[in-house]
Amino acid sequence: MLVQRLGAPSDFDPLLERVRDARIVMIGEATHGSYDYYRLREQLTRRLVAEQGFDFVAVEGDWPDCDRVHRSVVGAPGGLADPQTALERFERWPTWMWANAEVARFCRWLRAWNMEQPEGGRAGFHGLDVYSLWESMQAIFDYLGEEDPASLEAAQEAYRCFEPYGKRVEEYGMASRFVSARCEEEVVRLLARTREQAAADGPDCFSAWQNAEVVAGGERYYRAMVGGGPESWNVRDIHMADTLDRLLDRYGPDARGIVWAHNTHIGDARATDMAADGMINIGQLARERHGRDAVTLVGFGSYRGNVIAAPRWGSPAEVMVVPPAREGSVERRLHELMPERAVLVFGGPDQPGWVTGEADHRAIGVVYDPTFESWGNYVPTRLADRYDAFIWCDESTALHPLPAHTTPGEMETYPAGV
Structure with a gap:
């Protein structure tokens, strides 16, 4: 040492x-x-x-x-x-x-x-994180509206599935435990479509693909989170590790x-x-x-x-x-x-x-x-x-926060707040 x-x-x-x-x-x-x-x-x-x-x-x-x-x-x-x-x-x-x-x-x-x-x-x-389901959905709409209007239908189907829960995604997670409220199929179609577009090899295409991966990871995370325990933690860290690997691939074979x-x-x-x-x-x-x-x-x-x-x-x-x-x-x-x-x-x-x-x-x-x-x-x-x-x-010593407009976040992560 x-x-x-x-x-x-x-x-x-x-x-x-x-x-x-x-x-x-x-x-x-x-x-x-x-x-x-x-x-x-x-x-x-x-x-x-x-x-x-x-x-x-x-x-x-x-x-x-x-x-x-x-x-x-x-x-x-x-x-x-x-x-x-x-x-x-x-x-x-x-x-x-x-x-x-x-x-x-x-x-x-x-x-x-x-x-x-x-x-x-x-x-x-x-x-790297998985929380921004609604923000990522909006980013996908913005991208498809300009670059690929034909793919908007897949995004709209995913949006409609989550829409009854507003931005209270923990309510979606809770509902999915008791009724057939899961949005997996719609999210998978959205993800497949944006993966195809990412093959066009532009930075905006890659960002749209990653936002679709966030929507997919977020859907899994919020379903797991309401059950408590380590499953949601693992969903989140696997998502972060997968995102890191996609970035390494995106930057090239020698990327660091x-x-x-x-x-x-x-x-x-x-x-x-x-x-x-x-x-x-x-x-x-x-x-x-x-x-x-x-x-x-x-x-x-x-x-x-x-x-x-x-x-x-x-x-x-x-x-x-x-x-x-x-x-x-x-x-x-x-x-x-x-x-x-x-x-x-x-x-x-x-x-x-x-x-x-x-x-x-x-x-x-x-x-x-x-x-x-x-x-x-x-x-x-x-x-x-x-x-x-x-x-x-x-x-x-304590760090120095910038002025920011704060909106409520999700339910507390497991373990607390890390």
């Missing part, structure tokens, strides 16, 4: 050497609301794009919202001149996950970097991608108690599909600090105190052993028992109650198996 004190972006050199031959680098976060995680992830990602030629960043966000950001950062026709404007249009709660000053700074840098590259060599910004998502998604589930609960995640799926040598998983953690989160699902965000990590946790051990900031690169014969053995590892979602620290908010983890590297911040 190698330990490097972090003070400047150049201190990531040992980690960049580790990822030199990787096709996929997944960079996590222990919360969805800590400035330090976003800032350090930004610094690492800039170097991966500029120095190692990574082709895109794919985040735990909705495809239609992130597509507006993508069109801005690559300078696509009709794209917004300032990526921050695109981020400020994010409406789905919790908006602060991506509509924040830290992501805006990175996207402005990415646009500036892209404008100096040939059009075919610009790095993209994409969403970066993923930004919570530790619970990017850290291999097999090295946690998630596996015993029947859960998988995109880190595990990437290793299985592409091989361990082609994938680098980077986790984050801190001992104490402040975080942006909400006390209840759908409620306004606020700054909360993150208390010192509990005894016996990964974070308590790192607090005792590591400098204030460090990157740990795992591997080799000299790894200490505390990174190969199991210990509790903190995970904070968009919903957080610090009083749960004595019994919740921790995932039993074998650190060196879950990640290939780990970025440590002894004390973290």
